[in-house]
Amino acid sequence: MRDVQNSSDMRGIAIQKxxxxxxxxxxxxxxxxxxxxxxxAKIELTVDLPQEFKGTHMxxxxxxxxxxxxxxxxxxxxxxxxxxxxxxxxxQSAELAIRFKYFVEKVAPVSQLKSMLDYDCSFTGKLAxxxxxxxxxxxxxxxxxxxxxxxxxxxxxxxxxxGLMRVNLKYAKGKFIWIEDLAALMEAQGSCPVxxxxxxxxxxxxxxxAYENPKFVEDIxxxxxLALRALDGVEWFEIHCENYESIHNHSAYAAHVExxxxx
Numbered sequence: 001m002r003d004v005q006n007s008s009d010m011r012g013i014a015i016q017k018x019x020x021x022x023x024x025x026x027x028x029x030x031x032x033x034x035x036x037x038x039x040x041a042k043i044e045l046t047v048d049l050p051q052e053f054k055g056t057h058m059x060x061x062x063x064x065x066x067x068x069x070x071x072x073x074x075x076x077x078x079x080x081x082x083x084x085x086x087x088x089x090x091x092q093s094a095e096l097a098i099r100f101k102y103f104v105e106k107v108a109p110v111s112q113l114k115s116m117l118d119y120d121c122s123f124t125g126k127l128a129x130x131x132x133x134x135x136x137x138x139x140x141x142x143x144x145x146x147x148x149x150x151x152x153x154x155x156x157x158x159x160x161x162x163g164l165m166r167v168n169l170k171y172a173k174g175k176f177i178w179i180e181d182l183a184a185l186m187e188a189q190g191s192c193p194v195x196x197x198x199x200x201x202x203x204x205x206x207x208x209x210a211y212e213n214p215k216f217v218e219d220i221x222x223x224x225x226l227a228l229r230a231l232d233g234v235e236w237f238e239i240h241c242e243n244y245e246s247i248h249n250h251s252a253y254a255a256h257v258e259x260x261x262x263x
Contacts, residue, residue: 011051012051013051014048014049014050014051015048015049016048017046017047017048017095018046018047018048018049018056019044019045019046019047019056019058019061020043020044020045020046020058020061020062020065021044021046022042022043022044023042023043023044023045023061023062023065024040024041024042024043025040025041025043025065025066025069026038026039026040026041026069027039027040027041027043027068027069027073027098027100028069028070028071028072028073029072029073029074029100029102029121029179030072030073030074031178031180032178032179032180032181036072037102037103039100039101039102040100040101041069041098041099041100042098042099042100043065043096043097043098043099044095044096044097045061045064045065045085045094045095045096045097046094046095046096047085047086047089047091047092047093047094047095048091048092048093048094049091050092056089056091057088057089060088060089061085061089063088064081064084064085064088067084068081068084073098073123074123074176075123075125075135075137075176076176078096078123078125078133078135079125079127079133079135081096081125082094082095082096082125082126082127082133083127086127086129091129092128092129093126093127093128093129093131094126094127095124095125095126095127096123096124096125097122097123097124097125098122098123098124099120099121099122100121100122101118101119101120101121102118102119102121102179103116103117103118103119104116104117104119104179104180104183105117106193106195106196106197108195108197108198108199108202109195109202109205109206109209110199110201110202110204110205111198111199111201111202113197113199113202114197115195115196115197116196117142117194117195117196119139119140119141119179119183120138120139120140121137121138121139121140121179122136122137122138122139122168123135123136123137123138124136124137124138132173133173134170135170136168136169136170137168137169137170137177137179137182138166138167138168138169139166139167139179139182139183139186140164140165140166140167141164141165141166141167141183141186141187142162142163142164142187142194143162143163143164143165143186143187143189143190143191143192143193143194143220144160144161144162144163144190144191144192144193144194144206144210145160145161145162145163145190145191145210145215145216145217145220145243146158146159146160146191146192146210146211146213146214146215147159147160147214147216148214148215148216148219149216150214150247151211151214157211158211158214159245159246159247160191160210160211160246161243161244161245161246162194162244163190163217163220163241163242163243163244164241164242164244165186165189165190165220165221165224165239165240165241165242166239166240166241167182167186167224167228167237167238167239168237168238169182169228169234169236169237169238170234170235170236170237171231171233171234171235172233172234172235174233175232175233175234176233177231177233177234185227185228185231186224186227188227189220189223189224189227190215190220191209191210191213191214191215191220192206192209192210192213193206216252217241217242217243217252217253217254218254220241220254221239221241221254221255221256224239224241225239225256225258228258228260229258229260234260235259235260236257236258236259236260237257237258237260238255238256238257238258239254239255239256239257240253240254240255241253241254241255
């Protein structure tokens with residue numbers, strides 16, 4: 001049977017990325033406790049295509065992903081997945097993005113009731129044949145913010161709202177941070193963390209906690225910058241913070257990108 005996609009192409013155009021996108025598969029993500037969490041992952045896997053080849057072998061991408069979906073994955077396994085892809089596709093480079101919901105147990109501050117909070121996470125890796133893995137971990141964490149200005153000028157309270165902070169970071173080879181630890185570090189920078197389950201005594205606590213810890217979106221971003229700088233092994237990070245304002249029909253927003261040590 002003739003293999004059309006493996007035939008020659010005479011247009012002289014190399015393609016930087018070709019592959020599969022929006023593939024949904026169950027994946028196993030390593031947890032801090034040494035177990036694994038089964039997640040529904042949304043995946044993009046691509047390779048480069050030299051100018052002389054008409055097409056790539058799309059079925060091989062699914063073969064690679066199907067094999068790896070049965071094995072626990074963290075940042076350390078990304079290099080193996082990409083190496084496997086390069087070898088099976090006879091490529092010079094490969095890129096992989098895995099996006100998924102990750103659940104962490106939260107304990108209410110007073111009642112101590114337990115519930116699960118979901119976080120949007122991503123693992124992204126790039127690898128050239130014989131090169132070093134370029135790995136980025138992404139995490140989005142909700143938080144509560146309370147406006148310092150509103151507290152200062154109001155007699156009866158201050159407006160507060162839910163916000164979302166997003167971090168993408170890269171760390172040095174041999175270094176690692178668990179999703180659970182990064183989530184805790186991030187949510188500590190808001191006026192108060194968000195909890196899925198709160199009883200009345202918990203609601204009193206988080207309301208007063210936020211009131212005693214007012215922060216602008218700029219404050220939250222700057223505190224998060226300092227926290228990420230202090231992490232061992234972090235080489236680069238990107239932050240986006242957004243307050244879904246309760247008294248405006250728009251959001252307050254701040255962003256920052258930094259290569260650690262060259263700020």
